[in-house]
Amino acid sequence: MKPEAHGGDRLRMAALAGRAPDSLLDFSVNVRPEGAPEFLRLALCRALDHISAYPSPHAEEAMEAAARVYGLPADCFVFGNGTNELIHLLARVLKEDGTPCAAVIEPAFSEYALACGLAGLEVRHPDCGVRRDGDSDEDMLRQLLSLLADVPARAAVWLANPGNPSGSFLPPASCRRLLEARPDLLWIIDEAFAAYAGLLWITHVEACKLGLRGLSKSELPFYCPSSRSCRTMPCCCAP
Secondary structure (H helix, E strand, O other): OOOOOOOOOHHHHHHHHOOOHHHOOOOOOOOOOOOOOHHHHHHHHHHHHHOOOOOOOOOHHHHHHHHHHHOOOHHHEEEEEOHHHHHHHHHHHHHHOOOOOEEEOEOOOHHHHHHHHHOOOOEEOOEOOOOOOOOOHHHHHHHHHHHOOOOOOOOEEEEEOOOOOOOOOOOHHHHHHHHHHOOOOEEEEEOOOHHHHOOOOOOOOOOOOEEEOOOOOOOOOOOOOOOOOOOEEEEEEOO
């Protein structure tokens, strides 16, 4: 698999390995290890009566549901066909808006840099490394701010919190301090794994310009990576 390629291509991997797809352990993607929760199975069964209808092209029902869950106005949400669609859309919007560059806090999901590069943005790769035992939140905060010291105003910063694949995590108070220390930057916080930190939403919306949440990582709001109609991803932006 190419380093910039998205994972999950089990058929190709199975063909290369000469094995059945179901016999593989796929570590190229990160999805909810417990599988689909029971309430989703029941909801899918109830929805079968409406399976002949297309979903709403404007995702009004999903926007209203997200608004109830997160306590924000419905027009703060944009839904896409998986996280990748919105990552690439954001990159093109950043380019059109004249964003000077994009800084991707590494190690990170390769799609951030790939999308920004394809959009024609300069991409920087400040490497935060892996958080070591004994490193405090304050240590991580100082390191991140030091790495971003030469990143110009109006640049976009892509930060996964919790980090993937590093597992580094800044709790809400420290994450807010980080964002408020550089309010001149456009912070894009990917919180796909927030539920595993025991939180519904890490970054306070007024401090964060854009937040990404995927639906294939946890049961909040729901889990269904194999169904493109369900694998919509809210992109929440501050009012």
